[in-house]
Amino acid sequence: MRFPSLAELQDRLSAKWTTHPAGVLPMTIAEMDVALAEPVAAALADAIRRSDTGYFGGSQGLGEAFAEFSRDRWGWVVDPNRLKAVTDVGVGAVELLRRLGANRKKVAFSPPVYPPFFDWVREAGGTLAEVPLARDGASWRLDLDALDAAFAGGIAAYILCNPHNPVGRVHRRQELERLVQSARRHGVAIVSDEIHAPLALDPDGFTPLLALDAAADVGYALVSASKGWNLAGLKCAAVVTASSQTAAVVDGFPPDTQWRVGQLGVIGSVAAYRSGAGWLDALIVELRRKRDLLADLIDTELPGVVWDRPEAGYLAWLDCSGVFPQLDARDEFLRAGVALEPGARFGGSAGEFVRLNFATSDDVLEEAVARMSRAVGQRRA
Numbered sequence: 001m002r003f004p005s006l007a008e009l010q011d012r013l014s015a016k017w018t019t020h021p022a023g024v025l026p027m028t029i030a031e032m033d034v035a036l037a038e039p040v041a042a043a044l045a046d047a048i049r050r051s052d053t054g055y056f057g058g059s060q061g062l063g064e065a066f067a068e069f070s071r072d073r074w075g076w077v078v079d080p081n082r083l084k085a086v087t088d089v090g091v092g093a094v095e096l097l098r099r100l101g102a103n104r105k106k107v108a109f110s111p112p113v114y115p116p117f118f119d120w121v122r123e124a125g126g127t128l129a130e131v132p133l134a135r136d137g138a139s140w141r142l143d144l145d146a147l148d149a150a151f152a153g154g155i156a157a158y159i160l161c162n163p164h165n166p167v168g169r170v171h172r173r174q175e176l177e178r179l180v181q182s183a184r185r186h187g188v189a190i191v192s193d194e195i196h197a198p199l200a201l202d203p204d205g206f207t208p209l210l211a212l213d214a215a216a217d218v219g220y221a222l223v224s225a226s227k228g229w230n231l232a233g234l235k236c237a238a239v240v241t242a243s244s245q246t247a248a249v250v251d252g253f254p255p256d257t258q259w260r261v262g263q264l265g266v267i268g269s270v271a272a273y274r275s276g277a278g279w280l281d282a283l284i285v286e287l288r289r290k291r292d293l294l295a296d297l298i299d300t301e302l303p304g305v306v307w308d309r310p311e312a313g314y315l316a317w318l319d320c321s322g323v324f325p326q327l328d329a330r331d332e333f334l335r336a337g338v339a340l341e342p343g344a345r346f347g348g349s350a351g352e353f354v355r356l357n358f359a360t361s362d363d364v365l366e367e368a369v370a371r372m373s374r375a376v377g378q379r380r381a
């Protein structure tokens with residue numbers, strides 16, 4: 001497990017490392033500053049050696065590889081034939097929402113949430129129905145009563161973020177069971193975005209939506225290796241279904257959907273699912289350690305910033321209202337040389353929050369928090 005130095009990272013051409021000038025530490029976009037898993041790198045290098053960079057042929061064992069991974073990791077049994085590759089999670093979500101009648105009814109989701117959820121609904125011709133998460137002290141959870149009430153009012157689909165970006169909540173099995181009961185009662189489809197699932201920091205705690213039998217005829221899972229193994233640029237994700245009724249909806253995707261999937265993405269994802277579990281386990285140990293490091297740094301250098309440790313992934317959702325009352329925290333930190341995602345993008349009343357990506361070297365993380373601490377100190381001075 002190697003987290004490259006700042007100089008190496010600054011050679012990267014990805015969005016995270018090219019959006020801001022070199023003097024700014026980017027703790028923004030959800031990419032990890034990690035070296036690729038060896039089995040994934042080897043499979044990709046081998047494909048390049050063969051010049052195997054044509055179109056994706058439709059299967060290549062992606063369904064079988066995912067089914068084996070999901071069974072071993074979460075005990076979730078997937079029929080490999082019920083997995084359809086798509087370009088990315090966003091494309092899968094928009095195609096699903098279109099076919100689920102988003103243009104005739106509203107689509108619900110729970111802010112604060114990954115900002116493209118707003119865009120996906122609009123792209124599918126839908127109207128937004130925001131049902132915010134409930135906040136309990138520093139922690140967050142689905143507001144199941146509010147969701148039930150919203151579902152009664154004519155909702156085509158609910159987009160579940162499972163685990164939830166940006167708050168890092170791994171929804172509990174009982175919560176998902178209640179959500180599914182509500183959805184079934186009111187005829188609402190659930191589109192479960194499970195892109196962060198491989199990064200559940202306690203893998204046993206994660207419940208895939210479709211592992212619940214009752215979800216089979218209302219649920220759709222969007223899965224991908226792109227967060228777990230850092231393959232976002234390779235463009236491969238998949239929609240998984242568990243009943244003939246939901247599979248028929250996916251079968252209605254335009255035929256060109258398949259041709260838009262990244263061939264290298266499929267090759268990398270198959271390698272990740274088949275041979276990357278050991279690397280993923282080591283990554284999770286590292287991310288848990290970095291989460292502890294960040295907790296120590298916040299305690300000592302950023303007192304007054306309130307957060308709850310994420311249960312999945314590498315994103316920290318920081319309430320900065322105590323240190324920057326009435327000010328845009330993101331702008332204050334940017335002036336001190338640290339780029340963070342502004343809370344307002346995540347909807348709800350999240351303007352006083354910033355989201356920090358801690359999947360980086362300890363050196364970069366320590367330097368970022370030191371700069372943030374200076375920003376707070378300057379305001380207080």
Ligand SMILES: Cc1ncc(COP(=O)(O)O)c(C=O)c1O
Nearest residue numbers: 030088089090114165193195237
């Ligand atoms: C919850 C969630 N869904 C989807 C995505 C993006 O996935 P893709 O690039 O496959 O569309 C992200 C990226 O950060 C995410 O956090």
